[in-house]
Amino acid sequence: xxxxxxxxxxxxxxxxxxxxxxxxxxxxxxxxxxxxxxxxxxxxxxxxxxxxxxxxxxxxxxxxxxxxxxxxxxxxxxxxxxxxxxxxxxxxxxxxxxxxxxxxxxxxxxxxxxxxxxxxxxxxxxxxxxxxxxxxxxxxxxxxxxxxxxxxxxxxxxxxxxxxxxxxxxxxxxxxxxxxxxxxxxxxxxxxxxxxxxxxxxxxxxxxxxxxxxxxxxxxxxxxxxxxxxxxxxxxxxxxxxxxxxxxxxxxxxxxxxxxxxxxxxxxxxxxxxxxxxxxxxxxxxxxxxxxxxxxxxxxxxxxxxxxxxxxxxxxxxxxxxxxxxxxxxxxxx
Numbered sequence: 001x002x003x004x005x006x007x008x009x010x011x012x013x014x015x016x017x018x019x020x021x022x023x024x025x026x027x028x029x030x031x032x033x034x035x036x037x038x039x040x041x042x043x044x045x046x047x048x049x050x051x052x053x054x055x056x057x058x059x060x061x062x063x064x065x066x067x068x069x070x071x072x073x074x075x076x077x078x079x080x081x082x083x084x085x086x087x088x089x090x091x092x093x094x095x096x097x098x099x100x101x102x103x104x105x106x107x108x109x110x111x112x113x114x115x116x117x118x119x120x121x122x123x124x125x126x127x128x129x130x131x132x133x134x135x136x137x138x139x140x141x142x143x144x145x146x147x148x149x150x151x152x153x154x155x156x157x158x159x160x161x162x163x164x165x166x167x168x169x170x171x172x173x174x175x176x177x178x179x180x181x182x183x184x185x186x187x188x189x190x191x192x193x194x195x196x197x198x199x200x201x202x203x204x205x206x207x208x209x210x211x212x213x214x215x216x217x218x219x220x221x222x223x224x225x226x227x228x229x230x231x232x233x234x235x236x237x238x239x240x241x242x243x244x245x246x247x248x249x250x251x252x253x254x255x256x257x258x259x260x261x262x263x264x265x266x267x268x269x270x271x272x273x274x275x276x277x278x279x280x281x282x283x284x285x286x287x288x289x290x291x292x293x294x295x296x297x298x299x300x301x302x303x304x305x306x307x308x309x310x311x312x313x314x315x316x317x318x319x320x321x322x323x324x325x326x327x328x329x330x331x332x333x334x
Contacts, residue, residue: 023331024292026275026331027329027330027331029328030326034058034074036063036323038316038320039060039316040061040315041058041297042056042057042313044057045301046088049091052069053068053069053075054067057081057086057087057098059084062081062082062083064084064087072327080107081107084098085099085127086126086128090138090153094110094112095110095111096108096109097151101125104125106151108156120157120158121158122161123149124144124147125145127170137198139171141183142168146168147164162193165187168183168185171183174217174219175219176222181215184203184212188212189212190226206226207243209230209233209244211230213228214227215257216266218283222238223239224237225257225259226257227250227268228250229254234288246285246286253271254270255268255270255271256299262305262308265278266278267303267310269312270299271297273294273297274292275292275301295314297314298312309327311325313325
């Protein structure tokens, strides 16, 4: 009996010591129903901090939802964006640029009126995008077209198309280095564009990372975070040394990756039913905190840099079709 009691006490002590490793990193605080047919795939999200809008690309439904983040109401749902994937906001001009895959066009939306004002024909499968505000240019990755479209936002005109020998993943503008980075996901390369002349000035290997589709930046510390779809790694890329310096395991089917510098966390939405959460202890050291469980097929998210809340759209709930946005707040980590 004493032996059994000792075993039980040892088990409980071990469990309590391990508990911080399994502590929750996020807490659900709200759910917003989105007016659309349930069970349709979502894609990228972006935030307008001036108007407190969250723009949610509803790819499968061909809709763009505009959510008021102050009261979690849907302000408007914009149609005629077939196969919308990317959404990029130009705050200085109050315009939004959508990547409409099913018609291979870039849509231009006036955010003051919340209506489409123009469409630009582009290459094959426009996807992720980024805005280089000092240069007044939006960069749109035409993933299957192996290209990067450069949109002059003062004219709403494609002024250049850069061709690559690889499918293009997520681009990001670095406001510190004043460079645009593009994932060349078929070749496991990281390309650098000078937005002053739109020339590709470098290409670098991403090391063990395979299928580097998603990207987020920590420009203050000269780091890029890559979600590697081919081998489920979150890769930290040193933008000064031009090499990968850390690899951490992801949940299955990773996609969109975001960084919140306020809480020093990296979030990766994984289609298998998790958000992989990592902590940046300093620019050289990173830890995985948790594969936070969410509904399956959640592969996109946005991080609010003011409130630190995380927004993730769901196309299913407990095996049933859904159309909703879930809001999480971060919990203190260890």
